[in-house]
Amino acid sequence: MQMQQTDGKDDLIRRANALIAQAGHFRRIGEIERTLRTSHAALELYTLAGDQAGKVEALNILSWAYQLQGRYADALAALETILAIIRELGDRPAEAATLHNIANIYQSQGRWNEALRLYEISLTTTQALGDRHAESQTLNNLGSVYQMQGRYAEALVALETALAIFRELGDRHSEAATLHNIANIYQSQEQWNKALQLYEISLATKRDLGDRLGEAQTLHNLGNVYQLQGRYADALPALEDALTIFHELGDQRGEAQTLNNLGLLYRKQGKFENALEALSQSQNIFATIGLVQQVKRVNAVYADVASELGKQFIEQGRWYDGLRLLEESLVIYRQNENLARRADIIYQIARTHHLMGNFDKARVHYRDALRLYHHTDNQRGIAACKTSLGRLAVQMGFSSDAVQELEQAHQIYNEIGDAQRANEVEEVLKLAGRVKERQLA
Secondary structure, eight states: OHHHHHHHHHHHHHHHHHHHHHHHHHHHTTOHHHHHHHHHHHHHHHHHHTOHHHHHHHHHHHHHHHHHTTOHHHHHHHHHHHHHHHHHHTOHHHHHHHHHHHHHHHHHTTOHHHHHHHHHHHHHHHHHHTOHHHHHHHHHHHHHHHHHTTOHHHHHHHHHHHHHHHHHHTOHHHHHHHHHHHHHHHHHTTOHHHHHHHHHHHHHHHHHHTOHHHHHHHHHHHHHHHHHTTOHHHHHHHHHHHHHHHHHHTOHHHHHHHHHHHHHHHHHTTOHHHHHHHHHHHHHHHHHTTOHHHHHHHHHHHHHHHHHHHHHHHHTTOHHHHHHHHHHHHHHHTTSSOHHHHHHHHHHHHHHHHHHTOHHHHHHHHHHHHHHHHHTTOHHHHHHHHHHHHHHHHHHTOHHHHHHHHHHHHHHHHHHTOHHHHHHHHHHHHHHHHHHHHHHO
8 A cells, every 4th residue: 555655646746747847848938828837737746746845846937927927926925835845844045046036026016125135135045055056146136126226336246247157157048138137227327239239149149049038028128229219110120029929928017018118119109099009908918917006107108198199189170089088088197196287188178179169068178277277376277278268258159258368368478478379369359359349239
């Protein structure tokens, strides 16, 4: 009976080992969904066999895949399970590696101080153990956090030290990743040519190694540099290729970030409809994976583009399409504290209703915008609203109201030194005066 149980356990471990080997292969080529399936199946077999070391290996791969999908709670749960096992086993190298991986998640969440604390603990342990490869991996990630904090000199020292170790060890995969991170720093410092040179070296190596995920990440950053240089024709294919790979691999965070940058590129090119589509997809994915701050940032850009396109439609006579976009952007602006932008959009909505002959709606929105312009002390906005209210009152036959609004607008324009606008209002005032005279006659 004991022999049968041993044979059964050995069979479970053999099957699990085969699955974990597949998961490792899928991880190396960036096949996230297949990595998840195979490592999860391996985890179940290791658990049945009571193989703690196997469980740790499977959970490590699972946490990597969860992190790329933005499933940070799942990733942290896997790593905390690992940490408990390896501390029980007294495995210091594995403990350092797990702290490093937990720090990776904090880094992805923008929790810089927590990430730094764990990276530093991990680094101290790996250096004490003489684990050069683990030391360089931690230095690489420390450099990335320093960059995010704007500590560029410290970041370069950490990354260049890591690069030297990777080259000494012959680890081309990690060398390419580190070159990518050094290029990120040059990009942050607007040293475009240095950044491009390193991204291109990194990209060539990743393609040679079949690292599709790394390829997508570098294409994404290449596209950003091209965009910042105004090289839109080069930026577009780089970002589109990155998007295709991220989507194929199931990297939702990478896909959402690339869609956001495509939206920004389309906006710069004046392709507002394409921009809205890309930004909409980006915010939907960020919302799906629970990245609230990223959703807010994309939303803010979406609102700006929607208002720009809405005004463009209105100038083209597409009033209903324009009004829909303006109202959509207003919903977003009402969620933040930018009262000046909110007032401008309400004014544009009022103007659109005015053009469409919806006088009552126009007057309500002009009054709403005027209230906000008073609140923000925007004299030009106040004058614009009063001018429009005066024109509207003339059309509705309220000549006394028209004269009152227009006189106030005329006075403001004179006070702020806008002679052209003052003259325009004066002409409308004359018209309102004639209408008033006829009504009194």
